[in-house]
Amino acid sequence: MHAFWQAITLQAGYNTALVCVGAAILGASAGAIGVFVLLRKRTLVSDAVSHATLPGVALAFIVGQLLFEAGRSLPLLLTGAAISAALGVLAVDAIKNHTRLNEDTAIGTVLSTFFALGMVLLTVIQSLQVSGQAGLEGFLLGATSGMLFSEAVLIAVAAGIIGAALLLRMKEFTLLCFDEQFAATSGYNVKALDRTLLILLVGIVVIGLKTVGLVLIVALAIIPPVAARFWTDRVPVLTAIAAGIGATGGYIGAAISASAPDMPTGGVIVLVLFTLFVISMLIAPARGVLAAALRHRRFQKVVHLRQGLLSLAHNEPVLEPLTARLLRRNGLLRGDGRPTPEGASLAHKTAQDQLLWNAYKQQAPEEALLMKDWSLRPIQEVLPPDVVKSLQDDLSLDSAPSANTLRSPL
Amino acid sequence: MDIFLQFDFPSILLGVFAALSCGLLGNFLVLRRQALMGDAISHVVLPGIVIGFLFSHATASWPMLLGAGGAAIVSVLLIELIRRLGNVEPGAAMGVVFTTMFAVGVVLLEQTQTAGVHLDVEHALYGNLESAIWLEAYSWRDLFNLSALSALPEDVKLLAGVSLVLIVTVLAFFKELKITSFDPLLAASLGISPQIFGLLLIVMVAVAAVAAFSAVGSILVIAMFICPAATARMLTDSLKIQLWLSSLVAVFAGVAGYLAAAFLPPMLGFDGSVSAAGMIAVVAGLLQLAAMLFAPRYGVVWRRWHLQRSS
Numbered sequence: 001m002h003a004f005w006q007a008i009t010l011q012a013g014y015n016t017a018l019v020c021v022g023a024a025i026l027g028a029s030a031g032a033i034g035v036f037v038l039l040r041k042r043t044l045v046s047d048a049v050s051h052a053t054l055p056g057v058a059l060a061f062i063v064g065q066l067l068f069e070a071g072r073s074l075p076l077l078l079t080g081a082a083i084s085a086a087l088g089v090l091a092v093d094a095i096k097n098h099t100r101l102n103e104d105t106a107i108g109t110v111l112s113t114f115f116a117l118g119m120v121l122l123t124v125i126q127s128l129q130v131s132g133q134a135g136l137e138g139f140l141l142g143a144t145s146g147m148l149f150s151e152a153v154l155i156a157v158a159a160g161i162i163g164a165a166l167l168l169r170m171k172e173f174t175l176l177c178f179d180e181q182f183a184a185t186s187g188y189n190v191k192a193l194d195r196t197l198l199i200l201l202v203g204i205v206v207i208g209l210k211t212v213g214l215v216l217i218v219a220l221a222i223i224p225p226v227a228a229r230f231w232t233d234r235v236p237v238l239t240a241i242a243a244g245i246g247a248t249g250g251y252i253g254a255a256i257s258a259s260a261p262d263m264p265t266g267g268v269i270v271l272v273l274f275t276l277f278v279i280s281m282l283i284a285p286a287r288g289v290l291a292a293a294l295r296h297r298r299f300q301k302v303v304h305l306r307q308g309l310l311s312l313a314h315n316e317p318v319l320e321p322l323t324a325r326l327l328r329r330n331g332l333l334r335g336d337g338r339p340t341p342e343g344a345s346l347a348h349k350t351a352q353d354q355l356l357w358n359a360y361k362q363q364a365p366e367e368a369l370l371m372k373d374w375s376l377r378p379i380q381e382v383l384p385p386d387v388v389k390s391l392q393d394d395l396s397l398d399s400a401p402s403a404n405t406l407r408s409p410l
Numbered sequence: 411m412d413i414f415l416q417f418d419f420p421s422i423l424l425g426v427f428a429a430l431s432c433g434l435l436g437n438f439l440v441l442r443r444q445a446l447m448g449d450a451i452s453h454v455v456l457p458g459i460v461i462g463f464l465f466s467h468a469t470a471s472w473p474m475l476l477g478a479g480g481a482a483i484v485s486v487l488l489i490e491l492i493r494r495l496g497n498v499e500p501g502a503a504m505g506v507v508f509t510t511m512f513a514v515g516v517v518l519l520e521q522t523q524t525a526g527v528h529l530d531v532e533h534a535l536y537g538n539l540e541s542a543i544w545l546e547a548y549s550w551r552d553l554f555n556l557s558a559l560s561a562l563p564e565d566v567k568l569l570a571g572v573s574l575v576l577i578v579t580v581l582a583f584f585k586e587l588k589i590t591s592f593d594p595l596l597a598a599s600l601g602i603s604p605q606i607f608g609l610l611l612i613v614m615v616a617v618a619a620v621a622a623f624s625a626v627g628s629i630l631v632i633a634m635f636i637c638p639a640a641t642a643r644m645l646t647d648s649l650k651i652q653l654w655l656s657s658l659v660a661v662f663a664g665v666a667g668y669l670a671a672a673f674l675p676p677m678l679g680f681d682g683s684v685s686a687a688g689m690i691a692v693v694a695g696l697l698q699l700a701a702m703l704f705a706p707r708y709g710v711v712w713r714r715w716h717l718q719r720s721s
């Protein structure tokens with residue numbers, strides 16, 4: 001526990017602090033890009049991208065070893081990864097567009113055969129018996145323990161640049177996700193935009209290989225946006241929240257992994273992200289489960305109270321237990337099932353209100369049908385006064401209850 | 411020849427059975443646009459396999475199969491729960507669940523290493539095709555000798571049994587699987603429940619993924635599911651022919667992939683061998699590439715050629 005606090009307050013050595021900050025920047029950028037990948041419904045393409053990096057890493061190692069005797073150089077390995085990931089993306093598109101096989105099949109094919117090729121190359125490297133190959137295993141599941149200072153700086157800076165590039169093109173990407181045709185007619189080059197988004201995705205996947213590993217890096221682009229979706233419907237806010245969730249997950253995950261033995265960085269970051277996802281799903285006010293349950297309960301109350309008052313106005317007994325309980329709690333119903341004086345007067349007013357609503361529905365059925373508040377709130381609160389006046393004249397009610405005497409039951 | 415029979419033959423059997431059982435089911439996954447279900451399931455079974463392994467301390471054991479089946483069921487429920495509660499699109503819900511389950515498996519694996527148990531991460535990702543040996547075999551006649559056959563490695567026997575069960579099930583329910591895959595509405599109106607056969611297919615996929623897992627690893631299972639079926643799909647329109655073709659492709663990839671991995675590097679002057687499971691998947695991928703390019707009627711090259719001739 002002590003080690004964890006040291007790591008999370010950035011006091012467990014310079015390298016650990018840098019790794020944590022780097023993972024946070026990585027998480028933020030990946031989460032932000034993931035938003036647009038999610039909105040374009042291409043979530044699983046990122047899975048193909050990440051698996052397709054393996055042969056590139058292995059080939060770059062072999063080339064580096066043969067030419068410069070320095071296969072482990074991170075920039076070289078990441079360049080190889082980026083090239084083979086880009087080839088993977090092109091292959092998915094080519095299979096989808098030029099054969100009868102669908103996108104899912106294309107993704108699965110590219111993902112598994114590229115990965116298999118990488119595996120074969122890794123075993124070739126093993127049989128070459130050269131030094132420095134131990135670091136390659138770290139690309140599968142992520143390892144930050146032996147990371148060099150320069151590598152951590154490279155990752156942090158590159159992730160920052162990719163995040164900034166996304167911010168610059170955010171408006172265009174939003175347009176691309178929601179209305180591709182409008183974007184095209186507005187003079188944007190849709191194809192180039194789509195390619196740019198994929199290039200940014202490939203970039204962030206490649207940058208994240210060393211920290212999170214190629215099997216799990218895709219989680220950084222999937223989980224934060226899906227979690228952020230519970231909090232808001234607006235794209236800029238969504239992007240900010242996804243970036244925040246990604247950053248928190250990367251930071252805490254890297255800190256935990258740095259402070260305990262046998263905690264693989266990638267796995268821990270993903271578990272932290274999933275925890276944040278579950279929290280979002282439960283408590284987010286916009287679309288969370290708890291908020292939805294509360295909204296449902298409030299709606300139920302309004303409907304039950306109104307139905308109860310209408311029954312009272314028609315001198316019918318209130319038999320439904322929830323309705324009776326709500327009426328009693330609001331002091332509208334006595335223990336013996338008779339209305340209290342307040343209950344009786346409110347029931348009368350509600351009945352008149354209902355008459356007006358019914359009249360409105362007959363006059364303008366389409367508008368009434370589209371109205372969310374139809375017969376749920378007093379009509380004066382919803383419709384303009386002149387409409388209400390004309391309805392009253394039609395029904396020849398001498399004086400409708402005015403808005404301040406008829407208070408909404410809730 | 412003895413050495414081939416004792417060391418190479420059981421590995422080839424493993425590869426062939428794994429490719430066959432996955433490849434057969436892959437046909438239906440590809441038809442239903444559920445190709446990535448194989449991907450998701452092969453990832454989510456990892457924590458179940460690790461927990462099963464902790465109980466039994468052996469690969470290819472019943473606790474491992476049970477654990478994997480449990481994990482598959484848990485994740486199907488989780489995906490459904492997240493979709494319902496969160497209004498999330500299916501692909502994203504699947505992505506959330508399979509990465510999380512795989513992460514749980516990876517963290518558990520690393521923890522077990524401290525406990526001194528041997529099941530390492532590479533094994534889970536790459537499989538362990540080459541470890542199968544059949545020391546009791548002295549000649550090809552032992553293939554018909556029950557006592558020698560019973561000495562085959564547990565992996566091989568398990569996978570052979572699973573393949574047999576899957577083949578029989580697919581044959582028995584061929585009509586139902588076909589109708590529910592092509593036209594769920596028609597199936598429902600004929601009294602064949604698409605839900606039940608959809609679930610049956612998922613269960614079979616999970617069983618095949620788990621059984622093949624210890625041979626070829628969790629990621630190459632995906633190649634086994636997709637490549638043979640996709641290759642066959644490029645070549646024919648008839649499902650029956652597609653099933654035969656995909657089985658043929660799977661068996662060929664299993665044999666040729668292993669042989670290439672074991673004997674190609676020495677021929678090229680390399681010392682040692684390369685990953686057989688990886689090579690099998692590469693061969694399957696190359697076959698698919700060839701089919702996509704040169705298949706009659708549907709291949710890219712064929713269509714270009716016809717376009718030029720007609721214009």
